[in-house]
Amino acid sequence: MKIKSKVLIIAGSDSSGGAGIQADIKTVSSLGSYAMTAVTAVTSQNTLGVLSIFSVPPLEISKQIEFTSKDIKPDAIKIGMLGNTKVINAVLKSISKIKVNKIILDPVMVAKGGARLIDNKSIKILKSKLLKKVSLITPNIPEAEILANQKIFSKEDMITAGKKIITFGAKSVLIKGGHLNSKISYDLLLEKNKTFFFKNRKIKSRHTHGTGCTLSSAIATYFSCGKSLNKSCENAIKYVNQAITYAPKYGKGHGPINHLNSVNIKKKFR
Numbered sequence: 001m002k003i004k005s006k007v008l009i010i011a012g013s014d015s016s017g018g019a020g021i022q023a024d025i026k027t028v029s030s031l032g033s034y035a036m037t038a039v040t041a042v043t044s045q046n047t048l049g050v051l052s053i054f055s056v057p058p059l060e061i062s063k064q065i066e067f068t069s070k071d072i073k074p075d076a077i078k079i080g081m082l083g084n085t086k087v088i089n090a091v092l093k094s095i096s097k098i099k100v101n102k103i104i105l106d107p108v109m110v111a112k113g114g115a116r117l118i119d120n121k122s123i124k125i126l127k128s129k130l131l132k133k134v135s136l137i138t139p140n141i142p143e144a145e146i147l148a149n150q151k152i153f154s155k156e157d158m159i160t161a162g163k164k165i166i167t168f169g170a171k172s173v174l175i176k177g178g179h180l181n182s183k184i185s186y187d188l189l190l191e192k193n194k195t196f197f198f199k200n201r202k203i204k205s206r207h208t209h210g211t212g213c214t215l216s217s218a219i220a221t222y223f224s225c226g227k228s229l230n231k232s233c234e235n236a237i238k239y240v241n242q243a244i245t246y247a248p249k250y251g252k253g254h255g256p257i258n259h260l261n262s263v264n265i266k267k268k269f270r
Contacts, residue, residue: 001032003032004033004221004224005033005076005221005225006074007033007078007217008037008038008074008077008078009028009036009038010037010038010082011024011039011040011079011080011106012083013039013041013043016209016251018254018255020080020210021080023210023256027213027214030262031218031221031222033221038064038068039056040082041053041056041081042054047209047250047252059090061091069100074098074100075100075224076100077095077102077103077104078216078217079103080106080216081117083118083122092129092133096133102223104136104216104219106216107143109143109147110140110142128169131165132169135172135229136172137165137174138173138219139165140175140212141176141178144158144162144165144175147161147164155177155197158175158186159188159190159195162195166192174188175190178202183201184202185199196230198233198234207248207250207257208254208255209251209255209257211244215237215240216236218235218236219233219236222235239262242258242262243261
């Protein structure tokens with residue numbers, strides 16, 4: 001397989017392999033592109049929860065971003081877990097230096113159990129500075145509620161929240177609608193004056209660990225290959241849905257999805 005593009009992933013490590021950098025690398029690789037990384041945090045976790053989080057010093061994060069990109073310039077960047085203001089500021093400075101136009105931000109603000117993963121000061125910097133640098137931000141409904149400072153109960157609420165997030169400087173917003181009480185999953189893409197809903201059957205499964213990381217990395221990969229943002233989102237949503245459908249059903253809690261569902265292995269293993 002010929003490598004299609006190069007994607008730099010700025011995110012935290014998940015020791016269980018279902019989310020974070022590990023999920024990102026699997027996604028980018030399975031879709032035919034080359035993954036590079038800048039690790040922002042090291043977590044000890046499994047499908048049942050997070051035991052501990054160690055934040056990588058901001059200077060070391062900057063070194064990873066800049067030194068890697070100096071040699072192999074990425075076609076796109078995916079940003080995930082940042083955690084605090086010092087890390088956000090370090091990432092802001094570094095991405096300004098390496099000058100990559102295609103940047104996808106997964107805000108990673110709320111854990112599956114509902115716990116906040118970022119403080120109010122960090123949210124303020126994310127809204128006032130980082131959003132202006134990215135091509136697309138991909139919040140789920142709880143994260144969109146925090147960013148827009150409103151509750152979301154319907155598709156109409158999603159549109160209102162999305163428009164608010166656009167006013168903070170974001171070029172485009174993809175609000176993931178999986179948390180809505182509906183048999184159909186509605187994902188909203190707002191691009192300037194364009195509003196588009198991706199409509200899919202909601203898949204009932206507890207094996208959804210890392211879906212947000214996977215989606216944003218898949219979007220970054222398709223986008224880095226020259227697809228439009230709308231098509232990149234459409235393809236990425238299909239990829240994630242397939243990955244949930246064929247999840248390996250590992251773990252006692254929120255298990256991982258199958259990132260390799262797009263790979264056809266022709267060789268027979270004996």
